[in-house]
């Protein structure tokens with residue numbers, strides 16, 4: 522599966538400042554000219570667009586287009602062209618589900634084309650901070666148009682055409698500023714990177730991600746979804762709530778195994794050498810997030826959140 526293979530290309534320079542990145546984490550970005558935008562009709566004016574980077578959600582209404590995430594800057598024109606094939610309306614709003622560049626690299630282009638950029642307050646805080654940090658500036662983009670101009674704290678609702686679109690803040694799942702987007706009439710939920718369909722997650726521990734919150738979030742997501750709800754994941758194909766449940770079960774197993782190793786005072790190297798995820802790899806490991814890397818993240822996360830060796 523390739524949708525996430527670019528992921529560390531953007532994150533490596535950022536995360537290298539905070540944590541050690543595995544040597545194999547450098548991923549090449551594609552020749553942008555070769556990337557095609559594939560559009561999937563989810564009904565009631567809601568679409569999923571996929572090129573290279575995040576999945577993009579779009580509500581195409583009678584008075585404008587509402588976009589959730591926008592991939593990398595070099596793809597903005599192609600995304601705009603794909604949207605022009607659906608409607609002659611302009612993009613009025615762009616929601617960033619979080620600050621990672623593969624989800625909001627096109628902010629400047631969409632803002633200059635007239636869209637209003639919206640994000641949860643924490644996401645904008647991180648982006649504004651990064652813009653002032655020379656080493657991170659190139660990851661965010663120096664132009665002021667990259668920053669959201671409207672932020673919300675807990676929840677926000679858009680009423681556009683026939684659709685009602687609810688934004689909800691879900692703290693500290695993939696990052697500290699994740700937004701869940703619910704297209705109510707279309708019965709579509711877009712998760713950003715709080716959920717990947719089909720492969721191991723990325724948990725941005727230095728920026729507030731947490732496996733325990735991620736596992737809990739899947740109960741929330743399952744509860745919000747009905748049997749026919751279409752779930753747009755951060756990466757990967759459309760999912761349903763049963764996919765989410767299976768994913769949650771996988772992640773619980775990973776969490777249990779890493780926590781057990783920590784409690785037994787097993788070193789991270791010894792844990793990796795024991796290949797504790799070998800049985801999960803065939804189904805979930807076929808992507809950029811390797812078992813070793815997932816172990817790195819979950820280990821760092823659990824230690825950070827107080828799981829330690831038993832004192833006896």
Ligand SMILES: [Zn+2]
Nearest residue numbers: 619621695714
């Ligand atoms: Zn992300």
